[in-house]
Amino acid sequence: MTYDHILVRYGELALKGKNRKSFMQILKQNVEKKLSAYPSIKVKAKRDHMYILLNGENHEPILEKCKDIFGIQSFSLAMKVENEKEQIKDAALQALLLESGQTFKVTCKRPNKGFPIGSQEMNQILGGHLLTHTEDWSVDVHHPDVELRVEIRHDATYITAKKIQGKGGLPVGTTGKTLLLLSGGIDSPVAGYLTMNRGVEVEAIHFHSPPFTSERAKQKVEDLARVLTKYGGDIKLHLVPFTEIQQKIFQEAPENYGMTIMRRLMLRISEMVAKQRDILSITTGESLGQVASQTMESMHTINEVTNYPVIRPLVAMDKIDIIDISKEIGAYEISIRPYEDCCTIFVPKAPKTKPRRDKVNEFERPIDFTKDIEKALNNMETVTFSASNDQKQDEFDDLL
Amino acid sequence: MIYLDNSATTQPAQEVLKSFQTVSMNYYANPSSIHVGGSEVEKLLFKARTQIAQLLKVNEDEVIFTSGGTESNNLAIKGIAHAHQNRGNHIITTQIEHPAVLQVCKDLEREGFEVTYLPVDESGNINLDDLKKAINENTILVTIMHVNNEIGTIQPIEKIAKLLANYPKITFHTDHVQGFGKVSLPYDMEGLDLITISGHKIHGLKGTGCLIKKRHVQLKPLFHGGSQEGSVRPGTENVAGNVSLAKAMRLAVEKQSQYNRLIALHQKLFDQLEPIDKITINSPKNGAAHIFNFSVLGFKPEVLIHALGEKEIYVSTKSACSSKQDEPSHVIVACGKEQEAGAAIRVSLSINQSEEDIDIFIKEIKNVIQQYKSIMG
Numbered sequence: 036m037t038y039d040h041i042l043v044r045y046g047e048l049a050l051k052g053k054n055r056k057s058f059m060q061i062l063k064q065n066v067e068k069k070l071s072a073y074p075s076i077k078v079k080a081k082r083d084h085m086y087i088l089l090n091g092e093n094h095e096p097i098l099e100k101c102k103d104i105f106g107i108q109s110f111s112l113a114m115k116v117e118n119e120k121e122q123i124k125d126a127a128l129q130a131l132l133l134e135s136g137q138t139f140k141v142t143c144k145r146p147n148k149g150f151p152i153g154s155q156e157m158n159q160i161l162g163g164h165l166l167t168h169t170e171d172w173s174v175d176v177h178h179p180d181v182e183l184r185v186e187i188r189h190d191a192t193y194i195t196a197k198k199i200q201g202k203g204g205l206p207v208g209t210t211g212k213t214l215l216l217l218s219g220g221i222d223s224p225v226a227g228y229l230t231m232n233r234g235v236e237v238e239a240i241h242f243h244s245p246p247f248t249s250e251r252a253k254q255k256v257e258d259l260a261r262v263l264t265k266y267g268g269d270i271k272l273h274l275v276p277f278t279e280i281q282q283k284i285f286q287e288a289p290e291n292y293g294m295t296i297m298r299r300l301m302l303r304i305s306e307m308v309a310k311q312r313d314i315l316s317i318t319t320g321e322s323l324g325q326v327a328s329q330t331m332e333s334m335h336t337i338n339e340v341t342n343y344p345v346i347r348p349l350v351a352m353d354k355i356d357i358i359d360i361s362k363e364i365g366a367y368e369i370s371i372r373p374y375e376d377c378c379t380i381f382v383p384k385a386p387k388t389k390p391r392r393d394k395v396n397e398f399e400r401p402i403d404f405t406k407d408i409e410k411a412l413n414n415m416e417t418v419t420f421s422a423s424n425d426q427k428q429d430e431f432d433d434l435l
Numbered sequence: 436m437i438y439l440d441n442s443a444t445t446q447p448a449q450e451v452l453k454s455f456q457t458v459s460m461n462y463y464a465n466p467s468s469i470h471v472g473g474s475e476v477e478k479l480l481f482k483a484r485t486q487i488a489q490l491l492k493v494n495e496d497e498v499i500f501t502s503g504g505t506e507s508n509n510l511a512i513k514g515i516a517h518a519h520q521n522r523g524n525h526i527i528t529t530q531i532e533h534p535a536v537l538q539v540c541k542d543l544e545r546e547g548f549e550v551t552y553l554p555v556d557e558s559g560n561i562n563l564d565d566l567k568k569a570i571n572e573n574t575i576l577v578t579i580m581h582v583n584n585e586i587g588t589i590q591p592i593e594k595i596a597k598l599l600a601n602y603p604k605i606t607f608h609t610d611h612v613q614g615f616g617k618v619s620l621p622y623d624m625e626g627l628d629l630i631t632i633s634g635h636k637i638h639g640l641k642g643t644g645c646l647i648k649k650r651h652v653q654l655k656p657l658f659h660g661g662s663q664e665g666s667v668r669p670g671t672e673n674v675a676g677n678v679s680l681a682k683a684m685r686l687a688v689e690k691q692s693q694y695n696r697l698i699a700l701h702q703k704l705f706d707q708l709e710p711i712d713k714i715t716i717n718s719p720k721n722g723a724a725h726i727f728n729f730s731v732l733g734f735k736p737e738v739l740i741h742a743l744g745e746k747e748i749y750v751s752t753k754s755a756c757s758s759k760q761d762e763p764s765h766v767i768v769a770c771g772k773e774q775e776a777g778a779a780i781r782v783s784l785s786i787n788q789s790e791e792d793i794d795i796f797i798k799e800i801k802n803v804i805q806q807y808k809s810i811m812g
Binding site (some may be wrong): 161250251261431434435 | 457458470471474478479482491495681682730
């Protein structure tokens with residue numbers, strides 16, 4: 036008797052009333068996609084739990100992958116046996132022997148009231164069985180090293196030992212789509228990750244200005260998009276050529292308002308892309324008070340150009356906490372690569388930290404960006420990153 | 436041909452050589468160049484580094500690519516000695532190290548450093564109490580090999596690291612050249628600061644290797660130049676070599692499960708050769724299974740090696756790096772076996788070695804001893 040499946044517990048999803056069924060379907064698809072490298076496994080979504088049948092696959096890497104999937108509250112390796120006392124006793128003993136520690140506790144649950152033995156009595160029967168058949172184990176009901184959970188359900192009894200914490204949140208794809216402004220810095224990937232936590236599917240947009248920004252800066256953004264695929268599945272990255280627009284701003288607008296105008300144009304273009312693609316919101320990595328473009332005045336002035344919701348998951352977070360998440364999701368080492376992006380070139384010596392709407396409109400009025408925006412959109416490149424396949428990576432993998 | 440000299444060097448694996456060729460031909464740009472070609476190669480190099488880091492459970496910036504074991508040992512030992520000579524001038528090592536450690540220590544003695552060479556027992560093991568006693572306020576470095584290259588003794592690196600974790604001023608380096616892919620270490624453990632790994636002992640290429648240098652460790656570089664390898668080891672990266680090393684290390688780890696097979700072969704060598712009159716086994720029973728060292732008393736080892744060579748069986752005397760000098764093995768002398776030290780023969784197995792090879796070797800060595808007994812005896 037060995038662990039033959041993984042028991043997955045839903046998080047908030049269980050609360051979602053009528054939408055529950057579609058939520059469960061989406062989670063199932065996400066799990067299947069994430070585990071596509073293991074063709075033998077089978078995923079079964081039930082009302083209150085999901086089962087991943089291992090069918091002989093090694094569970095270690097699969098458990099690791101489950102930790103990255105939003106919508107999973109917790110999960111455990113499990114054994115499935117028939118609703119029969121002796122079989123349950125045997126399996127409980129096997130499960131305990133696979134664990135290390137000195138103390139245990141049995142927690143029996145009996146949603147299937149048809150089973151003749153009550154859960155209290157079952158606790159005692161199993162505890163006694165385990166004590167008489169092992170040598171080094173004793174019972175500790177308050178702080179056990181191992182909590183053996185036995186759930187007697189209608190279809191079968193499930194025995195699990197270790198409960199592994201999942202990411203929680205909602206399954207990606209259940210709450211719509213957003214367009215993430217991905218810069219290459221520390222903040223925007225974290226913002227994308229946090230929206231995914233709420234079930235949002237992410238497409239990313241990046242503005243680059245070759246030859247002022249390098250191929251490596253673009254590479255960095257692509258690598259960050261790839262990091263996000265770990266949590267959100269496939270990600271489309273829209274690369275907008277921004278050189279000409281930036282040069283025009285630099286030549287024709289007052290220097291101290293250059294950055295404000297640039298951010299407004301980014302937001303305008305983003306809204307157009309979102310509109311084209313039926314995306315209903317824009318997400319940025321802005322956090323209040325970090326740099327000049329992120330003052331309250333600046334946000335007020337920049338936000339004027341769109342009435343799409345701008346989601347700012349980091350707005351009230353401390354930098355240090357943002358960095359922690361960035362490290363946790365594996366983006367930090369990429370984000371700190373020292374290549375300039377389009378926000379750090381043409382930086383005015385003294386950017387306006389308190390830009391005003393009336394002023395910026397006055398400065399923008401004589402400059403006609405229509406053609407430039409059109410051209411940028413026409414030359415926009417879209418690349419799709421997938422968690423599973425990447426040609427260059429495959430070639431490198433062969434070499435390694 | 437039966438090749439039983441794998442601790443001297445191994446045959447490169449075909450896949451490793453193929454990676455080297457492909458990278459040399461297709462990814463030849465300098466990873467520091469800012470054009471697309473350079474950035475591509477930089478990415479590949481980073482992947483190789485990351486793969487090694489993941490295999491060892493260390494951080495990728497802790498992997499310093501070098502030209503192999505000798506350079507890694509020199510960089511570790513001289514690097515610490517010269518970076519920290521203001522803290523103290525005392526180094527502790529053992530009497531049975533590889534020349535790439537011993538001779539470095541000798542050289543530092545000439546510069547004015549003091550070196551304690553810990554003795555070993557007849558199995559080649561150091562005593563932890565000896566180590567504890569040898570530590571003084573001037574000690575800045577302890578360098579102790581993991582698996583001995585001549586007789587296969589495994590030093591208790593974990594225990595040593597645990598002990599030295601209490602001495603923040605002391606850096607601990609281990610020469611892991613003979614251990615990697617066979618006897619692994621908890622590479623990420625606290626107290627273990629520097630680890631030497633070589634490519635060509637694990638079916639990789641000559642001229643490849645790395646030094647694992649934990650983040651808190653400061654080394655004075657041996658060379659000065661560009662900022663490659665965090666400026667600790669400047670010079671245009673040997674990208675093809677480094678990629679081939681990452682591949683060789685991955686394959687070695689994947690094949691490590693076959694190591695148990697070698698334990699049976701090691702046991703067989705013991706069982707078959709120990710009863711023979713005149714043969715003394717120099718390897719400890721609980722040593723690394725890929726190294727088996729014995730002496731045939733009264734026989735010059737060269738004679739046996741040449742006689743076996745005629746049958747296309749290749750074994751060696753002591754370390755390949757010192758076997759040309761006509762001197763007894765310093766390792767076996769340190770084990771207190773003066774007489775055996777001049778007659779030692781090393782059989783060293785690859786992870787792919789077949790049982791048949793060992794059977795043939797056993798048969799032939801018995802024949803040779805029988806044949807020349809009357810003359811040499």
